[in-house]
Structures are given as structure tokens and as C-alpha cells.
Amino acid sequence: xxxxxxxxxxxxxxxxxxxxxxxxxxxxxxxxxxxxxxxxxxxxxxxxxxxxxxxxxxxxxxxxxxxxxxxxxxxxxxxxxxxxxxxxxxxxxxxxxxxxxxxxxxxxxxxxxxxxxxxxxxxxxxxxxxxxxxxxxxxxxxxxxxxxxxxxxxxxxxxxxxxxxxxxxxxxxxxxxxxxxxxxxxxxxxxxxxxxxxxxxxxxxxxxxxxxxxxxxxxxxxxx
Numbered sequence: 261x262x263x264x265x266x267x268x269x270x271x272x273x274x275x276x277x278x279x280x281x282x283x284x285x286x287x288x289x290x291x292x293x294x295x296x297x298x299x300x301x302x303x304x305x306x307x308x309x310x311x312x313x314x315x316x317x318x319x320x321x322x323x324x325x326x327x328x329x330x331x332x333x334x335x336x337x338x339x340x341x342x343x344x345x346x347x348x349x350x351x352x353x354x355x356x357x358x359x360x361x362x363x364x365x366x367x368x369x370x371x372x373x374x375x376x377x378x379x380x381x382x383x384x385x386x387x388x389x390x391x392x393x394x395x396x397x398x399x400x401x402x403x404x405x406x407x408x409x410x411x412x413x414x415x416x417x418x419x420x421x422x423x424x425x426x427x428x429x430x431x432x433x434x435x436x437x438x439x440x441x442x443x444x445x446x447x448x449x450x451x452x453x454x455x456x457x458x459x460x461x462x463x464x465x466x467x468x469x470x471x472x473x474x475x476x477x478x479x480x481x482x483x484x
Contacts, residue, residue, distance in 0.1 A: 263479075268420040275304040275424055281328040281363045281479040283307075283392035290328040290357060292317065292350075298334040317353040327359035333366030337396055337405075347396045358482040364411060365479040367423050371397030374463070374471045399432035399470060402478050411480035418473035429477055434467055442471025 267273045278301050283289070287307030292314055293299040302309040310328070312320065314336050331354040337347045354364045396405045399416040406414035417429035418437070430440050441464035451458055463469060 271300060272304065273426050274423065275301055276363055277306065277367075277423075277429070277477060278302075278332055281330070281365050281481075283363050284359065284361050286329065288326070288329045288359075290331045292331065292333050292336045292354070294336065298321050298336075301332060301334055317350065317357070320353075320357060322357055327362070328357050329335075329359050329362045331358055331364045332364070335366075335368060337368055347359075348405045348409055351405060351411070355410045355482055360482060360484045361480055362482045364373060364406070364482070365477075367419065367475055367477045368396060368402070370399070370418070370470070370473055370476045371395075372471055373438065373474060374468070377471070380465055399476055402476055403432070406478065408482040410482070412483045414480035415478065417477045419475040419477050420473065423475045423477070430470070430473065432470060432476070436477075437470050438464065438467045441472075 267276055274285045286309075287305065289302055289305050289307055289309045291299060291302045291309055293301070293311055294313055299311055302311065307329070333350065333354065351364065359362065367440045367448050400416070402416045403414045418430040418432055419426050420430055421426045432436055442461070445457070445460045445464050447451075452460065465471065
């Protein structure tokens with residue numbers, strides 16, 4: 261007899277990520293999605309789901325008593341900022357549409373990666389993001405953007421191994437992240453050649469392990 265294990269497929273695990281932060285009842289979700297794959301996140305939410313495009317948010321009214329309990333921003337905030345748009349403005353719109361105690365949750369590309377660092381175009385984009393106040397491409401910048409938009413209890417995580425097939429979240433706190441990457445590399449020492457192991461260990465020891473992860477996941481709360 262075939263056994264159907266829970267969360268065996270990638271989509272169900274991605275949907276689970278979006279249910280991790282505690283949204284208040286009745287869990288009314290606003291899903292800001294631009295494509296079919298992003299919209300699939302709301303299929304297992306467990307409450308009423310409204311889908312909008314990012315461009316619709318500014319004109320969206322907040323009828324009294326029907327504010328959303330959660331706003332999901334898969335890819336959207338990072339895409340806005342990467343295109344030179346106002347990523348923080350999108351978070352502010354999410355804040356406006358949330359009920360007190362509601363949560364914003366989303367994922368975006370981590371632009372501060374070692375792969376980008378070793379190419380001229382990638383390095384240029386990282387330097388450009390460093391001087392832009394609305395940039396959200398790193399864990400630290402993402403947390404800062406959430407706080408500037410009015411949220412509290414902001415948490416950012418590295419997705420392991422990727423948002424397409426997530427298996428875990430790694431805290432972006434520098435101390436916790438460094439400890440995790442050192443432990444993970446030492447436990448997998450037998451899978452690397454000596455030079456590869458030494459290089460990975462050095463990267464982790466320098467606190468740069470997060471620069472090997474391609475995506476970030478975040479959530480935060482609108483204060484009561």
C-alpha cells in the first residue's frame with residue numbers, strides 16, 4: 261500500500277511556510293500575486309483569500325471591520341525594489357490593509373550572494389542596492405525595511421535549499437546563522453574534498469554563510 265506522507269511535495273512545503281507566522285482569526289488573507297505559481301500559495305491557507313496584483317494595492321479601500329489578518333508578498337516586494345520601485349511603499353500598503361496584530365509574510369531573492377560577488381554585473385547591483393534606501397535584497401535590509409514600514413517583531417530567514425523546494429529555514433541573525441553554517445559544514449565534511457571543505461568552513465567562520473543562500477523569507481506583525 262502506498263503511503264501518502266504529509267508535505268512530501270514542494271508546493272505543500274511552500275504553502276506550509278506561509279502558515280508558520282501566527283495570523284489572528286478569522287485569518288483573512290490578502291495574497292499579492294502576479295503569477296499562477298505565486299497564487300497557489302493561498303490554496304491551503306485555511307481562511308478566506310483575496311488575490312490582488314501589486315498595482316492594485318494603493319487604490320484598495322479598507323472597509324471598516326474587514327481589514328486583512330495577513331498579507332502575503334511572494335516575490336513581490338523584492339521585485340519592486342529590484343526594478344527601482346518602492347519596495348518599502350509596498351510594505352506600507354500591506355501595513356495599511358492589515359488589521360491590528362495582523363502579519364505580513366513573503367519571500368524574495370537574496371541579492372547579497374557569493375555568486376553575484378564574483379561577477380562584475382552582480383557586484384555592481386550589490387553596490388547599487390547598498391546606497392538605495394528602499395533596497396531589500398539582504399536579510400539586514402529586509403528587516404530594516406519592515407521596521408521602517410511600521411512593523412514589529414520582524415524576522416528574516418534564509419531558505420534551505422530554495423523556495424522552489426524548501427526543506428528548512430535558517431535564522432538570519434548573524435550569531436545564529438554563523439553557528440548553523442559551521443555546524444552544517446562540519447557534519448557534512450565527508451561529502452567534500454579537503455580544499456572544498458576548507459573553503460566552506462572559512463566562509464562560514466567569517467559569517468558569510470548566508471551569502472550562499474539564494475532566497476530570503478520574512479514575516480512581521482502590525483502592532484496593536
